[in-house]
Amino acid sequence: MMAAVAQADENAPAVAPHLHERIRNRVNQLGLRRTELQQTAKRVNDLRDGLLDFLKKNTKQPFLRSVTVLNSGSYYETVKISNPNEFDIMLLLPTPRLTWVELEEYHGLHYSVSLTRPTRSEIQAFLLADGLTISASKVLNEMRALIRNFLSTYKVPEGDGRWVLNRKRPSSPAVTLSLMCNSQDGKEEGELLSLDIVPTLEVPEAQAWPLAAQQGLKVDNWLGKKARRNLTKQCFYFVPKKPAGRNLSESAKESWRISFSHIEKELIKNHGQARTCCEGRATKCCRKKCLMLLKFLIERLKTRFPEELDRLCSYHGKTAFLHTLCRRGHDSQWAPSDLPSNFMALLLALEGHVSSGQLPHFFVPTCNLFAAPAFPRKALSCLQRALEEQMKLGLPLFQLPKPAPPLALNPNPSQPPPGTQGDLSIGLMFASIAALLCFLSVVAYSVK
Template sequence: MATKEYRHYDHLEPILNNINGEYVKLNEDDKRRNNMVLQEVLKEILREMKKNPLFNSLFRQEFYGGSYYDGLKVSKPNEYDLDLLLDLPVNACPIITASEMPGYVKVHLENSQNFSRKKGVTYPNFALKLLDENNYLSTTKVLGWMESVLTKALNEFEILSEKGSHIKKLQTSQGTYYLGVSKQGPAFTLKINGLFDSVVVKMDIDLVPCFAFKIQELPEDPYRQNKYHAFKDEFFVVPKKPKNQDYQPRYWRLSFQQQESILIKNKGKLKPAIRLLKRLRDSSFHRSIASYYIKTIFLWEILYVDPCFWNKSLSYVFMTMLKKYQKYLEDCDIPYFWNKENNLLCYLHRDTSKNILRTIIPIIKQLETSRDLKDISFRFAQFIPESMGPPDFWNEIEDLPPERKIYE
């Protein structure tokens, strides 16, 4: 790579670093406080959930995944994704097979009647609670069962009536919290509003039931051939239905969160560039583009580029990936990293893709051609929520030597 090419965006560097540091990167005090609240609340809820014998038997641990724990969260640390990892007993003989939808599998229990976790302990209603009539693990039944377990656990806390809804009150040694719950897709979202050490805390925790399996249990298809499984020897299946497909309760989405966390680790400017692209996505109202789709673009790029690419300037990495984002939108195709036959944008209407491109292309064009820092700074103001006010880059920029203000 010629020096001139990767220094082409040097004039953007102070602006991007300022945005990343002041408006995108998470506040450390907020992170510490909210993590303590999360641990307090989760401990109490899981204690109540474990009173359900079947949940207590299946539950292994909580897995902290999603943008926050990958270091990709933008704005405030007030949303958390937690997988509740469940293990099916070996003697139930779970067999995983590929489904008709790439990226999704079916889980069949060959010996569902012999369901036991501990010697002498059986659960005769297991098949009715979690399996369909042919002993396939059912997403609808698992989610219904999980909802009942969580609801009963929350009902153990004090219930307050407010505007026709029931709010749960949880009192701990360090705080008082008011809890509500909503449901979207496979997640049960705990909405927390309270006081921790006299500081107001508002946060959402998404709880998703997942089943964990060993890599060796993957079906014989493209997944097994992927060398990145060597990083971690487990994968998860999530009760998330495919988009734009007839609903199939037997379809479970594959999840390789542990492997992805290893892949994006220690990659220089990769994470800051993802955060900036997500901020641009948010400020431009690209609601159809999930954070995972942006992350997937970067996962593919890890395969294609020299590892040294991620150690270039943030401005160069960001602009390169912004143009990659444009190309994927033009193709209306972001292949799932773990099975490229699954297009993550298969549901996206062409008109929607064109509308998103109408916001991206002018930004790229202006950043490619303009050397007016004031003009550029106003363009980057899109990254910043209105509540935070306009960007204040000029103190930093005016102190730079002339040759660093505009790259010739």
């Protein structure tokens, strides 16, 4: 399967001039203004600091007093597109030494997480009946309740709207908040931005990665073997996300999903084979812009097919992107002038994963992100048709909207304004009749 994707990657077609221009015009529209970034980050940081202070003073659940923050997501990877309206924050929970058991039916992605020995510490409130297994649902529900209490007293600085708690989403590991802005008359106008708060268990560097994850992160041909060794020595995380599907076992309902979001952020920010990539004008590349374009296309496809592509997310695009970076590891292959052809190579690679139905998780290659029930076959077929359509028609979703024509009393001077053609015809008819009557009068006068 990967060989077929690599072959498609190498055989990326030449980009037609009109498509070349369309890709470049679209990527120029995806940047964020510094003022927007600063204003939005200020709102999120104020909420984050207020929440941490609230948790430290919380007497109901002392276990959560010592949480720390890990920022994650596309905003902090500097590949956010269009508007800075979605943020992710991981709240790291203080836990003793952990052990875990892989749920085999989920191919290394989901685990039952437990303490190595019984404890009398505050974490007892989040354990199952065996006194060792950490309940993902208890942690998530308690965090949700605490955040609800926090929002009841928290006020947005300068009265800039208010934060509301969103409905719980099935299988989501996050407590999602929305900042609702106000119109000039004081009524709620709509969502300004959203924030996902994810309670997280951190496994320290001293403990090795699970066996399934030790086979991933194949960056040898891109960043080198030494870089891979250093990355695999870092910590990893568990987030309270249960598997997709129905009729889950009790262990699956309380399971945790493995996460390497901090390493993903490091890979995207320090993406060059040479350690100086994008540090100066002479070392720029187009890797991040290709990812931003792919994220934009995924967003547009989800907007066009909201029900069919509900399971599609930017993480599928990011995974295809990371696999592509490993196949195209040399910095010389990502010159800024080659942006259109590199993006089309990335798009063809994604289409190859879709057509084969195989998208291996970048860190856990035994897990296929395009496998059912997590990604239904109907959704995969729809995505394949949509990608083929976009490539065949020259990426119509990338086309910029045409500017509105300027206002004018008469847009086309050569033609009469709408509704005046009939008036002109009637006027000409009366003028002709008047001229004829005048001529007859002259003739009659002459005869006399």
